[in-house]
Amino acid sequence: MELRDDLVIEPVRDGAGYRACERLQQEVWGFADLAVIPDHLIHMVTDAGGLLLGAFDGIGPGREMIGFTLSVVGLLDGQTLRHHSLMAAVRPDWQDRGVGYRLKLAQRERVLRQGIGIITWTFDPLESRNAYFNLNKLGGVVAHYLPNYFGELRDARNRGIDTDRFLCQWHLEAPRVKSYLAGGKPPALALGDVETINRTQRISSGLRAPAGFRPGLRAPNLLFEIPSDLQAMRKEDLDLARTWRLEARRALGTYLDEGYLVTSLFRQGDRSFLVLERTTLPRILERP
Numbered sequence: 238m239e240l241r242d243d244l245v246i247e248p249v250r251d252g253a254g255y256r257a258c259e260r261l262q263q264e265v266w267g268f269a270d271l272a273v274i275p276d277h278l279i280h281m282v283t284d285a286g287g288l289l290l291g292a293f294d295g296i297g298p299g300r301e302m303i304g305f306t307l308s309v310v311g312l313l314d315g316q317t318l319r320h321h322s323l324m325a326a327v328r329p330d331w332q333d334r335g336v337g338y339r340l341k342l343a344q345r346e347r348v349l350r351q352g353i354g355i356i357t358w359t360f361d362p363l364e365s366r367n368a369y370f371n372l373n374k375l376g377g378v379v380a381h382y383l384p385n386y387f388g389e390l391r392d393a394r395n396r397g398i399d400t401d402r403f404l405c406q407w408h409l410e411a412p413r414v415k416s417y418l419a420g421g422k423p424p425a426l427a428l429g430d431v432e433t434i435n436r437t438q439r440i441s442s443g444l445r446a447p448a449g450f451r452p453g454l455r456a457p458n459l460l461f462e463i464p465s466d467l468q469a470m471r472k473e474d475l476d477l478a479r480t481w482r483l484e485a486r487r488a489l490g491t492y493l494d495e496g497y498l499v500t501s502l503f504r505q506g507d508r509s510f511l512v513l514e515r516t517t518l519p520r521i522l523e524r525p
Contacts, residue, residue: 244336246343248283249291249305255279257302258289265326267393274323279307286310286351288320290343292327292336303328304336306344313355313406320348322358341375342418345409354409359386359402362485363467363478365509368502376417377405378521379499382490394468397475399482403499411522421525423501423512426458433460433510434488444470445508446477447484452491460503460510461488 249255255276262273283289292304304327308320322344327336348356360367362382371377387400408414435450445464464470464481471478489511493499497513498521504510514521 245293249289303331306340319355356407372501376414377407379403412525416525428505450488459513465509
């Protein structure tokens with residue numbers, strides 16, 4: 238991951254920056270105007286203690302916003318103060334260059350300055366790339382599955398499929414998070430050594446399809462296979478992506494309700510697996 242020396246990340250609190258955020262939402266997600274968070278609402282969020290961080294390609298009047306994070310202050314489980322990230326995006330031509338990671342580090346630093354120790358956000362349980370970044374790179378943990386959380390979304394990445402989401406918790410000063418930000422990695426796994434919740438099969442198109450899952454497992458660690466590239470699958474076979482969605486909803490919802498946490502992503506060859514652990518959140522967070 239290349240970290241750009243000329244990248245500038247700073248709070249945005251002016252109309253020009255808010256409008257740049259509008260444009261970037263449209264470019265990254267293909268939003269219609271109705272789905273864009275407009276500049277006047279962004280202003281209200283930041284004025285009320287929320288945070289818009291922009292990533293810019295240098296300094297000076299000609300610079301452009303190439304990424305952002307936008308978060309609001311709220312409560313977790315009705316009682317614990319947190320920042321909740323509404324959006325985070327990086328312009329396509331700047332992706333895979335460390336911009337998103339730098340934005341999250343800057344967000345962590347600013348939120349800690351406010352005296353708040355938790356940032357939460359949602360992500361798609363079937364997006365392996367996001368799972369790797371959120372869990373393996375940042376040290377986030379998932380305890381909640383949210384079926385069809387946003388209802389129908391009309392952007393290019395979500396159109397035509399239910400919007401199930403994980404709620405990711407990022408405990409900013411936990412030993413787990415500090416360890417991962419210092420380069421730590423999840424415990425090593427081997428596919429044959431851990432029980433897999435679901436069965437999959439390769440179909441004629443070459444894609445893998447769900448073939449049922451097993452409820453009632455009680456091992457300390459379990460795996461749940463997810464598509465290696467959900468967006469490619471959506472484009473090739475939307476019905477198959479919908480089948481994956483329903484299978485994940487049943488299986489992951491069941492195991493999270495029974496006390497498992499999703500703690501990392503495991504890859505073997507071209508296959509991706511979510512790692513579930515039967516433990517408590519405090520124990521996971523204290524583990525480096």
